[in-house]
Amino acid sequence: MPHWLRATAILWAGCSALAVAAPSTSAPSYFDPQTLFAPLSLPYPATALRNGAGKPGAMFWQNRVDYSLHATIDTQNDKLSSKEVITYTNNSPDALPTLWVQLDQNMYRKDSRSTVASEWRRGQFTDGYQFDKVTVLIGGKRYDAKFLIDDTRMRVDLAEPLAANGGKLQLQIDYSYQVPGTWGGRTSVTPSTNGKIFEIAQWFPRMAVYDDLHGWNNNPYIGSEFYLEYGTIDYTVTVPGNYWVVGSGELVNPKDVLTKTEQQRFAAAKQSDKTVYIRTVEDLAKTDSRPSASKTLDWHFRMEHTRDVAFAASPAFVIDAARINLPNGKTSLAMSAYPAEGVGSNKWDRATEYVKANIEHFSQWYPYPWPAAVNLGGQGAGMEYPGIVFDGMDDKDDLLFWITAHELGHNWFPMIVGSDERRHAFMDEGFNTFIDVYASDAFNHGEFAPKRDSEYAPKGGNPVDEILPVLADAEAPTLMAPSEAVAETYRHSVSYFKGALGLVLLREQILGPDRFDPAFKEYIATWAFKHPTPSDFFRFMESAAGEDLAWWWRGWYLNNWQLDMAVTGVKAVDDKHGKGTAISLTSKQKLVMPATLRLQYADGTSEDFRIPVETWMHRVSPTIILPVTKAVKMATLDPEHKLPDADRSNNSLTL
Structure with a gap:
């Protein structure tokens, strides 16, 4: 008690x-x-856009981006080509003479800022995105816009400013790029016994955020996290007929890409609380278990209320799934995809069990909003995207549970609550690690508990003792330090651990669950698919929980006080x-x-x-x-x- x-x-x-x-x-x-x-002045003032209760104000606005994509993977040459149409809606009060687009794949260029500035040394490179024009479609007319590419961002100069308060246009870009090998980290092509595994993320030019706080958020991307607009993403992936594709969102055309046996197993999984195999290890050796490799298949996915999508494709996947039961009476689908190397009773055989349990547990804070949650066993990036996470095919035991829980937890922070990860890592990693703590305690009577940090934390130990060296370190950054300014030495201990422990202490020692839990749930619901700041969170928790917490924000977040x-x-x-x-x-x-x-x-x-x-x-x-x-x-x-x-x-x- x-x-x-x-x-x-x-x-x-x-x-x-x-x-x-x-x-x-x-x-x-x-x-x-x-x-x-003393009275505390928060970094972002309360205004008519973001009010004193930490909620979107009467004049709050947020721009919208919808994407239509059709990608083709050249599996022989590890090359992705795609046609993209971006539909951009300017809900801001400002007419926009230029637009800014993020080009994440350019970070792999030899001359990128990331190559020099990142703490992760890279010895292999690609040429980044390849395209030669950007076409603007507006008011029934089209024209090729002037554009400037500078590192990982592109400025598109419009012939006429895009109107404020609902102005809309489309950008059309046909592009290609070389998929990095396993050195690519978050996106890569990885060899396995039964074929290549393509883990495709950060794969399409994405609109930068234009907001009320900074205007265009268009800093160069050096390999940290993201800040993206919400909308609907409709995408199709063309691959050889012996490939399986798993991705963010709902598979729209299962009858076109699955055999009748796979369709029956897929339907059974949607009704089962136990894991159902859709594609087994034995199926990998059967030539008739998939359509012929001599033709291609178009896998069509759609995801609403999302800021991004990712997918994985391989002929080597074992696929299993089970039903997720949500607190609002709805259901979703837990799915795992992994090669034969991942098979084992203490390995990926239990992965879908972990997905199901964690999504159901996290949904007590806010119901999971998407039709599927996919865990991908690949080269081991340990990375999250809406509706799909990239983990390691060799992960097992408590590590597989912890990394699954952690990466899936990111569906709440920052995929549902869309904070600016590039500036405020604690609202991403810290908030997510916080909900992980209780998920580990809850799973199977604490089978993998306690977990007090992230997937790298030692099992056991008192978390309040583990944080003491960080609090005593005069060089340690504060939780409010810009994400990209936090050195790798401190990234984990500060952004993840201190960020999570701050919420544990707020819940268990300062407010108590009876006040914290309703306030935190209301915060998530209020800012779902929107962009809150730390100031919004601080104000919201004070107002909803009924406590002046200026002293706590000052000591734990704005400073690193002992x-x-x-x-x-x-x-x-x-x-x-x-x-x-x-x-x-x-x-x-x-x-x-x-x-x-x-x-x-x-x-x-x-x-x-x-x-x-x-x-x-x-x-x-x-x-x-x-x-x-x-x-x-x-x-x-x-x-x-x-x-x-x-x-x-x-x-x-x-x-």
Whole structure:
């Protein structure tokens, strides 16, 4: 049970002159209540677009992008060619004379900024996107626009500005590129025993976001995360007839690409809570299990309310699936695709079980909105896209569960709640790792629990101790540092772990689940398929949960402050208010938190009291008077070790 459910009323007294049972240590205190509890100006002000309650305001707007794509994979030469039509709707109040388009594949060019600036050294390269014109279609007319390609972005100069408040046009681009090998990381072609595995992501020119905060978000892409607009993406993939394709969204034409046996198994999987094999290991050796490789098939997918799509194609896939039961009465489909190398009772045989369980668990926060969730076993990028995640064919045991849960969790952050990952990594990795914590606890009675970081975290250990070196590191960035400015040394410990632990502490130690959970769910629903900022989140949680949390945002998010609270004295008192026990506390670091105080009595019993954060608002070393008349043997702050206290040796005082 959380401590606050067992809390007893506390009487506050600012009695600085009370005698104490033991002197405080001589170490200096860095705590200043006037600094911690000062009014907080958040980075983004409240306006008519984003209001003081952290919600979209009366004048909120967001642009929309829809895509139609038809890609063909040359499986002999590892080349993708595609025809793309982008439909762009300008809902902003600004007429736009130019448009900006992201060209992620250009990061693989030898002369890209990413080649020099990224901490991931690359020794192989491609020529990036190949195309020679951009055609604009507007008002029944078409023309070839002037454009400028600079690194991983393209500026398209329009003949006339695109009208504000609903102006719409289309861009048509026919392009191709060489698919990187396994060195490509998030997108690649990978060899396997039974054929190549194409993992295709960041594969089409995508519109940059134009928003109310920065205008065009068009910084060069150096290999971090994304910030994308929402819309509908309709895409077709042409591959040889012996290939299977799994991808984001719904397969629109299963009768055209699946054998009758596969169609029957597919239908059975949609009704089954147990994993159903659609394509087995034995099928891989049967020439009649797929249409002939001498012809091609068009796999047609469609996904609504999405910011991106990805897919994978291979003749080597084992395919299995099961029904996902959602809390709103709807269903979705859990699916796994992996080569024979991934088969095993502790390997990918359980992957769909993991997908199903995690999507159902995460859906308690907000129901999963798409028709399928696919786990792909390939070269092991460990990367997420809407409705599909890329994991490793050799993953197994707890690692396979953890990475599956983590990458699938990204469907909520940032695929549903579309924060700007390129600026605010903690709203992506931290929020997602936070929901992972509880998914690991819930799965199969904690089979793979505890998980307190990401897929790389050591099993077990106290998370509040693991964060202490980061809080003590003067070089560590804050959670608010721009994502691309966080060095790889700190990316995991700060963006993932500290970001997740901040929400765990907010839920379990500051607000309690009864206030946190409804507020967090409402936040997700309010900002689903929209672009919130950290300021929106901070304001929303304060308003919905009923708490001024400026001190928490300041200490944990805007700064990297430590916590070191201590018990310095215990004394029985008898004054005009009656008898009680005075407990003297002090803080030796800049941050304080609400905490449990446990008094162990001379008669062998004990009692817990909740010490609110307001205790520290006036003094570095407050004294509280509790309605306790028993003789106290020991007083301990945070007896169950829930807080990241830098020095626990001063948390207890024995009399």
